[in-house]
Amino acid sequence: MSTFFNKTNLNDNVTLLEIYDKKFVSNTVEIKFVSPINRCWRTIKSLVVALLSTSNKNCPKRIDFEKKQLALYDSAIDYDFYTSGNNQIVKLSAKFLNQKFALNGDVIGEQVVRMLLDCIYNPDFSGEAFEHENIASKKQALIDEINNRENDKMVYAIKRCRELAFKGEPCEYDCLGSISDVEEITQKQIFLAYKFLISQCKVEIVLGGGDDFTKIKKMVCDEVLSHEIHGAGEVVYKTYSPLKNQPIELTEYSDVNQAKLVMAFKSDLDDLYAHKITNAIFGGSVTSKLFVNVREKMGLCYSCSSAIIEHKNTMIVICGTNKPAEAKAEILRQFELIKNGDFSKQDIDVVVNMLCSGFMSNYDSLYAIKEWYCTQYARGESFKPEDFYNIFSEIDKDRIVESARSFELDTVYVLDKLENGDNQNGGEN
Amino acid sequence: MADNISVISSDLLGVSYEKIKHKSGTEIYLWQMPEFTTVESYFVTKYGSNYQTFKTKNTEDFITVPEGIAHYLEHKLFENEDSDAMNLFAKTGASCNAFTSKDITAYYFSCNSRFEENLEILLKFVQNPYFTDELVEKERGIISEEINMCDDSPIRLEMKNLYKAMYANHPIKEDIAGTIESIQKINADLLYKCYNTFYNLNNMALFIAGNFDRDKALEICDKFLKPSEDLQIEVKLPNEPREVCQKEVVAYMPIKLPLFMIGIKLEPKDGRTEAERSIIADLAISTVLGNASEFYEQMQKEGLLTCPVGGQASSGKGYSNLVIYGESKDAKAVSQKIIECFEKAKTEINGELFDINKKRVYASALTASNAVSGCVGMMLNSFCNDINAFELLEIVSKVTSEQVKQFIQDNFKEECISFSYILPQEKQ
Numbered sequence: 023m024s025t026f027f028n029k030t031n032l033n034d035n036v037t038l039l040e041i042y043d044k045k046f047v048s049n050t051v052e053i054k055f056v057s058p059i060n061r062c063w064r065t066i067k068s069l070v071v072a073l074l075s076t077s078n079k080n081c082p083k084r085i086d087f088e089k090k091q092l093a094l095y096d097s098a099i100d101y102d103f104y105t106s107g108n109n110q111i112v113k114l115s116a117k118f119l120n121q122k123f124a125l126n127g128d129v130i131g132e133q134v135v136r137m138l139l140d141c142i143y144n145p146d147f148s149g150e151a152f153e154h155e156n157i158a159s160k161k162q163a164l165i166d167e168i169n170n171r172e173n174d175k176m177v178y179a180i181k182r183c184r185e186l187a188f189k190g191e192p193c194e195y196d197c198l199g200s201i202s203d204v205e206e207i208t209q210k211q212i213f214l215a216y217k218f219l220i221s222q223c224k225v226e227i228v229l230g231g232g233d234d235f236t237k238i239k240k241m242v243c244d245e246v247l248s249h250e251i252h253g254a255g256e257v258v259y260k261t262y263s264p265l266k267n268q269p270i271e272l273t274e275y276s277d278v279n280q281a282k283l284v285m286a287f288k289s290d291l292d293d294l295y296a297h298k299i300t301n302a303i304f305g306g307s308v309t310s311k312l313f314v315n316v317r318e319k320m321g322l323c324y325s326c327s328s329a330i331i332e333h334k335n336t337m338i339v340i341c342g343t344n345k346p347a348e349a350k351a352e353i354l355r356q357f358e359l360i361k362n363g364d365f366s367k368q369d370i371d372v373v374v375n376m377l378c379s380g381f382m383s384n385y386d387s388l389y390a391i392k393e394w395y396c397t398q399y400a401r402g403e404s405f406k407p408e409d410f411y412n413i414f415s416e417i418d419k420d421r422i423v424e425s426a427r428s429f430e431l432d433t434v435y436v437l438d439k440l441e442n443g444d445n446q447n448g449g450e451n
Numbered sequence: 452m453a454d455n456i457s458v459i460s461s462d463l464l465g466v467s468y469e470k471i472k473h474k475s476g477t478e479i480y481l482w483q484m485p486e487f488t489t490v491e492s493y494f495v496t497k498y499g500s501n502y503q504t505f506k507t508k509n510t511e512d513f514i515t516v517p518e519g520i521a522h523y524l525e526h527k528l529f530e531n532e533d534s535d536a537m538n539l540f541a542k543t544g545a546s547c548n549a550f551t552s553k554d555i556t557a558y559y560f561s562c563n564s565r566f567e568e569n570l571e572i573l574l575k576f577v578q579n580p581y582f583t584d585e586l587v588e589k590e591r592g593i594i595s596e597e598i599n600m601c602d603d604s605p606i607r608l609e610m611k612n613l614y615k616a617m618y619a620n621h622p623i624k625e626d627i628a629g630t631i632e633s634i635q636k637i638n639a640d641l642l643y644k645c646y647n648t649f650y651n652l653n654n655m656a657l658f659i660a661g662n663f664d665r666d667k668a669l670e671i672c673d674k675f676l677k678p679s680e681d682l683q684i685e686v687k688l689p690n691e692p693r694e695v696c697q698k699e700v701v702a703y704m705p706i707k708l709p710l711f712m713i714g715i716k717l718e719p720k721d722g723r724t725e726a727e728r729s730i731i732a733d734l735a736i737s738t739v740l741g742n743a744s745e746f747y748e749q750m751q752k753e754g755l756l757t758c759p760v761g762g763q764a765s766s767g768k769g770y771s772n773l774v775i776y777g778e779s780k781d782a783k784a785v786s787q788k789i790i791e792c793f794e795k796a797k798t799e800i801n802g803e804l805f806d807i808n809k810k811r812v813y814a815s816a817l818t819a820s821n822a823v824s825g826c827v828g829m830m831l832n833s834f835c836n837d838i839n840a841f842e843l844l845e846i847v848s849k850v851t852s853e854q855v856k857q858f859i860q861d862n863f864k865e866e867c868i869s870f871s872y873i874l875p876q877e878k879q
Contacts, residue, residue, distance in 0.1 A: 024486070045486040045487065045821075046821060047817055047818060047820075047821040048818055048821070084748070084751070085743055085745075085748045088742050088743035089743045089803070089804070089807060092741075092743055092804075092807040092808065092810065092811055093807045093810065095810050095811070095813065095814040096810065096811040096814040096815065119814055119817065119818075123814075123817055125810075125813070155752055158754060159751045159752065159754065159757065160757075162754045162757050163757035163758070166708055166757045166758075166778065166780075167757075168707075169706075169707035169708035170707070170708050170778065172706065172707045172708075173605050173704075173706040173707060173708055173710075174604070174605075175603050175705075176603075276705050277704070277705045277876065278603050278705070279599045279600075279602040279603050280596065280599035280600055280602070280603055307541065308537045308541060308546075308547075309537065309538060309541045317593060318593070321589065321590075321591075321592030321593050321596075322592070322596070323593075323596050324593055324594075324596040324597035324599075324600050325600065342596065342599070342600045342603075343596065344596065344599060372541045372542055375541075375542070375543070375544035376541055376544050376546070378544065379544035379545065379546070379562060379563055379564065380546065382488055382489070382563045382564075383488060383489045383561065383563055385487075385488040385489075386487045386488050386489050386661075386822065386823055387822060
């Protein structure tokens, strides 16, 4: 493969990841600020990156800022925030076309990256305050996002299950918070959170794409390293979630046409790659036990699948069904069968082949291969996609059974139809 | 009969693909991308949920089939007498799936090894149906749950309501999957009737993009695509008035953030004209409503929009429309403001925004042609619209702001516009 990957620790607090491949016509520069999730500050940090992404001191008006990006061949400066393990990551990024595609000799990458760096390090502050209108509109954006999350009932059910499964841990809380959390944020808090981001967080720089990055790399590294960082703690991604003494089950009711069932299983076994195979056999593929039995044989649902929440060593099962009790029973039965070794060598070979094939396809997308190496970095590894043919070949059936047996049911959440609950909510036991 | 081969190139993007009229009747599109790892292949029939009444040169009269049957057929085709196509693909490490739209049904796989084997599986399973009433019955529960799942989606309901408001007779107003009632009428015999009509190679196309051996692909096509009789399919569509049949439709769901859709009913045109008009529509929306527009600036300041509205032009047999959508705490106020903006744009288009949005379209085409799935999408679009995949770029370079203004004048007429809203239940 012609993909180049390199990881450099620029100092104790700043890491640079480079992923280059000449076949890509576009590029990305990401600057991530990593810190532990803090219930009080998570929403404020999310608001800060949203604010930073739409203006800077050199281009304070949002509309001018947007026009400039569009004129640079639909370049985009964007923001994101998410949790990874017990950490909150807030990110600003720039995406842009390769220089050779500029039609009139416009300089694309350097201009866009300068805009990005100005957004972060030369923001539109007046003293210690952002412009008021920007704050109001970005607060409204977060409120809309909070509301929007409840529009999709499966997304809502997954969120509720995560809250129950990780109760008492930092990752019980997402990066958005509640509407009142957003409304109560003050100018002063925004300024303090901004200062915290640029001076007390670990920074991960990601450069990726098909262009020549020589000048851009120097620009980005010089700028980031010119800002002193102190007091940033060690970032630990892997923090396994403890199993509850008794599984918790909660049913809530809503005016839905179909119940949404979400189950969380937890493991204390540190064997991620065996877990990946277990998950693929159980519910992570079209040949999985859940797909074949819960959907195809029993016709209980259209969709029933499982996935691993890696840094919490947790597996969740998601199912939309009008027979949640039957579906839950069959899901548990299928997992017991796997724990008892009721699967074949062929089942293993099929999912390993499928997983490896999926990993290899990451090479064809800048976004996917960038995410691949960011994930590797968070794991403290630097495997290439093709390395997994060997890694998985060393995992035998016994190890998969051991992986399956290490998972115990922790949480069951059902968002059921109103008619099944007589308008009652909160049937927890 | 020899294959008819043409090479279609773009100097601007520096790429090309081949279009082959295969002796079997199938159109084959090949886009080689040797620097990429994966290959994607789509086997497509021009048969979607809108095709409910049809005949061929071998049938006496038109027959009408239940709503949702094209989608049902797509589900059942994966299961043959002695195997399940999903399992066969899984054994090679490929991922596969299918979809049904209003006008086409597509079966596809993606892989990075054993391409020839996967292509054989695709061509074989799509050409070997096996329907029994027992197997058809088994699928009813799964599809019912799919319909239930979709009914919980505010956007799906909003779209369904919009089309019902816009169209009096055209089958586009029905859901692709049908209803739980309509799918009860589907049986093996009806599935075969539809299959034998529309899964005729003269009505089908094969698309391959990525890293593959062209000659080996064509060898497999020669082996598995056998010349077939052109059935001269006729699809009957009801007469559809130019005007919408309902101005506004409102539904309530357990949601927090209201949603709106504005549908502009357009007069259907031929493929190239539709393609040109869809570019003009895209530029109209991005110039008048995009994130660098005065409209969006004002809506942001008033707290009514926090992300730009979207827009999508769609067309197919007997229909064409433009849908503008978004979400806002005051969905009706934003919708009205959008209509006001287009009224103003009938006389005045912002030239600066128009010009920079043309660069956006160029960048999008460039990015699409740099991804395997993007290239398949470009070829598929060219098949559906009967134009070459790069003509759109030529069209973009020639479009003027006057054409955008004319498009708005011709189509943003009160009698051709419907509104669909999904509001929170507490507002009911």
